[in-house]
Amino acid sequence: MSPRPPAEPATTRVKRLLTMVPWLVSRQGIDLAEAAAGLGVTESQLTDDLDLLFMCGYGPMTDELIDVSYEAGRVFVDNADAISRPLRLGVDEAVTVIVGLRALAASGAAPSDAVERALTKVEQACAAVSGIERVVVIPDHADAEGKDLLQSASSAVQERRRVHLSYLVPSRDERTERDVDPMRVVALDGHWYLEGWCHRARDTRLFRLDRIEALSVLDEDGTPPEGARSRDLSSGAYPSDVGHDAVTLRLRPAARWVAEYYPVQELREDGEDLVVTLAARDEDWLARLVLRGGGEIGIEAPASAAEAVMARAQAALGEYTG
């Protein structure tokens, strides 16, 4: 047996069981593994919960107890009428549904007609959540073109169709053409991305939708190759560990956003400045960042990178001063 984790508080478990029973009752005969996955518990936790439910009832007599079976790998729950309906949504639960629907309405990620109808019905069912009107999601002002693109990308993902992209790489000021097998459409930090297997890079890539100039769905199967893996986006869209050269930047107060936006490897306060080390994706990217900083971002190391940026600034200034 695996070592036991600290005992779960009874109230936490009661909460789970009261959600579990109606979920199972509405899915009689569900496969045990599928049930565990849907309920977000391990199979051994699920069987332990089911064994406990077997001892519960509205009275002490045998025919008053819940009837549970999972012998053949299929789960049946009977004689549980008292708790066969889920408990009302708690405040946090109602917030996730209502504000989540508002977010879908704001982003255009789902058919707006279904979202509006669902929102009306759910708000009615959760009328008691006071103050929820104070949690607001501001609609994206994406133009019609942007919404079409999101729709096309989403259906390409769901239908597994290969797409052709004309894609701008702003950090290199480059317009590229590529065929991509779509894997998912994902929102991150306020932008939508298409993730897919890029046949040009022979690797998984993220494409920001507002940088796609044109997307055409090709008449070809778009199932990504075996080895294609989705990226872990928990630390943002910019990979921090791709073996790029490290660069150390001094950020004046107005440029502190750099440390919020890009994954930094090291960070220290120095007076009112912030000194950070991060992975420079390439020379163009770095030059563009520092030029945009207009003096608020300085390169501490390496010196060669600092010189390259100075040369660019000098050349640009030459266009004005002759």
Added chain:
Amino acid sequence: MTTPSGSVDQVAVSNTPRAKTERLMNLTMCLLSTRRALPKARIRTMVESYAGVASDEAFERMFERDKDELRELGIPLVTEHIGGAFDDEVGYRIDQRDYALPEIDLEPDELAVVGLATRTWEHAALAPSAATAWRKVSSADGTGEATETPFVGIEPSVGGGEPAFAALKDATLGARSVTFDYAKGGAGRPQTRRVDPWSLTAWRGRWYLTGYDHDRGEPRIFRLSRITSAVQATGPLTHPAPDEHDPQAAIEAIAGGERATTSAVLRVRVGAGHSLRRRARSTTTLDDDWDRVELEIPSPVAFAEEVVGYGADVVAEQPPELVDAVVARLRGVLGQGETR
């Protein structure tokens, strides 16, 4: 048949988490099954583990605590006068109509978008609540059809991963005043702020708090990602939101200024400035090396930053404020700016 651990050998008053779970479940089911409020004495015979409690006092204590804990879970356990032999006798029950999630009666496409809506919290502290909400809603309609995940491959996000989110959500819903440390963009050391929350608002994947700032004596907007301490709720609001408070307008005004209202003229090297060309109102060829691009911009100062990024590939021509701002930035990079 599996023998349940904990119910055979242990003393009747066992209070292990497992025994307690069983007792609370039995109590809940018992009180949900009765139409009439049940007196304590009757409950003691219906719920097996109470029957084994030797002393009346021990039973009373246990029952009182159990009752409170069920209420804390949101279970509407009510106390009613039941008359009977003694006029002041009370009983307990849980009304199924108050307990159960009402039938929401969602169409399949509505149910699917609710599923997607709960998945927008995946990167937030509220993710477990969202998962529970989805399990409840997808069992309420008595269809097993909703088990499979709708919208596979579509991953919208409402954000909410900021550490301050949970506490500010509670304070905003409950109208409680708060204090927290806040690092204003670029202003160095965080400062303690005392705020009456008016709204919690998501915009472009980020959350903002609008409210009355007691130290500044006026309304302010705070970005949650810049809160550097735990959020403490202090008390009721003294400055509630005025009727005309419009969080959307307030946030767009400070964070955006997005509306393009000024015309700009740029010289752009052939083969460069792709994202500028994309927004161009017109593009004309000047010679083999240069094109002239005209476009609408929100503010010359902000747009200068973008132009400077292109180095010598993009040259600002109009308006003069844009040209000045670009030159000032370039001088800044070269260390020729005014000394601060």
